[in-house]
Amino acid sequence: MEAQGQIQIQDLNAWFGTTQALYNINLEILPKHTTAIIGPSGCGKSTFVRCINRMHETLPNTRVSGKVQIAELDVYGKGVSPVWVRRRVGMVFQKANPFPTMSIYDNVAAGLKLNGYSNRHELDKIVERSLRQAALWEEVKDYLKKKSGASLSGGQQQRLCIARALAVEPDVLLMDEPASALDPISTAKIEDLIFDLKQQYTVVIVTHNMQQAARVAEYTAFFLMGNLVEFDKTEKMFTKPSDKRTEDYITGRFG
Amino acid sequence: MVRREGLLSRAAGHNIQLHRRISNYVALGLITTAALIVTAPLFLILGTVIYNGVGGLSLDFFTHSPKPPGEPGGGMANAIVGSLMILGIASLIGLPLGVGSGVYLAEYGRDKYGNIVRFTADVLNGVPSIVMGIAAYALVVLIQGHFSMLAGSIALGIMMIPIIARTTEEVLLLVPHTIREAALGLGIPQWRTVVSVVLPSAMSGVVTGIMLAFARIAGETAPLLFTALGNQFWNLDVNRPTAAMPLQIYVYALSAYDDWHQLAWTGALVLIGIIVITTVFFRFATSRGVKEAG
Secondary structure (H helix, E strand, O other): OOOOOOEEEEEEEEEEOOEEEEEEEEEEEOOOOEEEEEOOOOOOHHHHHHHHOOOHHHOOOEEEEEEEEEOOEEOOOOOOOHHHHHHHEEEEOOOOOOOOOOEHHHHHHHHHHOOOOOOHHHHHHHHHHHHHHOOOHHHHHHHOOOOEHHHOOHHHHHHHHHHHHHHOOOOEEEEEOOOOOOOHHHHHHHHHHHHHHOOOOEEEEEOOOHHHHHHHOOEEEEEEOOEEEEEEEHHHHHHOOOOHHHHHHHOOOOO | OHHHHHHHHHHHHHHHHHHHHHHHHHHHHHHHHHHHHHHHHHHHHHHHHHHHHHHHOOHHHHHOOOOOOOOOOOOOHHHHHHHHHHHHHHHHHHHHHHHHHHHHHHHOOOOHHHHHHHHHHHHHHHOOHHHHHHHHHHHHHHHHOOOOHHHHHHHHHHHHHHHHHHHHHHHHHHOOHHHHHHHHHOOOOHHHHHHHHHHHHOHHHHHHHHHHHHHHHHOOOHHHHOOOEOOOOOOOOOOOOEOOHHHHHHHHHOOOOHHHHHHHHHHHHHHHHHHHHHHHHHHHHHHOOOOOOO
């Protein structure tokens, strides 16, 4: 059965030049759940999520092999454009990156507008809906078109980026350490948000912070040196991990 | 023992402090002098041009074409219009090609072909302007069979390309990679990302490059000598020889008549004025839009 937003990964390998970053990853991510990717720095967790929406290949000298399937879409299939894939898979990056020359409204509408969508009435509705979903509407509704996206605070900018990703109605939302540059209050807001988002979206979140993984994700995958060590329900991972290395990591013995 | 060491080092420290203070003042004095020497010529030139040129400013200067020497009231109206037309046509050539190749170099040109283009642009930038004039003479004037405004515009337009291309490339590379990633991550195609996201973020830098190129060619005389040639009369036809301010200034400055010398000074002042006004206008016109805050 292929449900909307289900991600299947088979034998995924990824390289930077001659350095291999991921080794034979096999993983199935359930739709409308949140899956956390944890592991020490440099273990390949960012590379892993960037392979799901084909962002890995935008860096020079990179290569990917293996299969990624999102519902019926074969991400690396012949004739599949990375542009189509990215319209269905939203991404939120570590550092909030609103478009500096655009207003708040245009930032949220960018994914639609720049792809040729121009129904003003619909755009207004989508912008409002996306900002509400990202819990930012109340804070910015009075100056949507007056203020630049870059004029917001760090936490607001990150929620703006989430709204921007949601506006194109993706099936999957990838988040690459979305709260690592934010203070605890902003982090809590983002985490609440992730909790709500999984009602509608498949969320994959990369995090350094194991408490965060425990708070937001039903499933957790532990990566180490480019290998997937363990993948299980978060509760089980954090109480009875089956692999010694997972236990060492989550108890803080290394990493 | 300990105390003596302390005293000694304190005494030495005092000397070192004095020594440092002196060398600080010397160094500061040297770099301040260097800075003054750099700015002095600019103010000397501006001062001289204004001092000698202001006297000749009159309505006639902007509304009349040249008159024979000795006859009062001649102006440079035809040269002003000629220069503006030449600069306009040159910009039509240099601006799209310069910005286009700059975008190519920054966004796609990370390969061997890009390096060839980059190297060619740098060489082109270093070609003496008189050579550019000769090239336009051979390629346009000889083929057309006569001197023309078009030939001058082409020579100047080609001179604009490498300046605009290299500054455009440099400022586009300053746009953070994260901004590009954000756009690509939304499923926006790369060309659209460049046009609608990256280029607007770097707009003020791109405009600076365009203005640099514009100011550079606005005063060029050598490339116009064998192309636009110059003209004592009105001409609005791109296919005919045309007056241009640098040419007119050159001819008048070398003449034997005092009132023509006066016109040359005033012409120089007006030419500088046109460059300053155009630069300020474009900077103002392109700096509007959403205000950016920290």
